[in-house]
Amino acid sequence: MESNSFLNDLSFTEDKVRISVILESSFSKEIRIAFKKGQVMKEHKTPFPIVVHLLEGAIEFGVEGDKHQLKKGDILTLEGNVPHDLLAKEESVVRLTLSKLDTADRVKEVAENSK
Incomplete structure (x- = not known):
């Protein structure tokens, strides 16, 4: 058994979103994305299905040009x-569930290219 918390050692950076691997299992990777108000992750795609869960804050989630307003507690699949x-839209913490076949480095690269 492994355990961790999405709120442990939570920190934000001014220049880009902060990506942290919180937990890795035999079937998924749990990623924390910490946003300061106004920060973005530019349009991108993932090679595998994902689950996005907003733990804190408010996020405008764009899908193929449509904008969806997510509030604390909302969860979606893509x-x-x-x-x-x-x-x-405000300081936010997102839980991103990736397939084990996907990489956290890909998510970090998206964040780097979104500055």
Whole structure:
């Protein structure tokens, strides 16, 4: 058994969203994305389905041009290869569940290219 908390050692950076691997299991990777208000992750796609769970804050989640307002507690799934983007409407913490076949480095690269 492994355990951790999405709220342990939580910190934000001014220049880009902060990506942290919180837990890895035999079937998934649990990623924390910490946004300061106004930070974005530009439009991108994932090769595999994902689950996005907003733990704190408010996020505008764009899917193929449609904007969806997420509030604390909201959760959604998205199939692979669907263009999407995120904009923090306030300081926010997102739980991202990735397939074991996907990589956290890919998510970090999206964050780097969103500055």
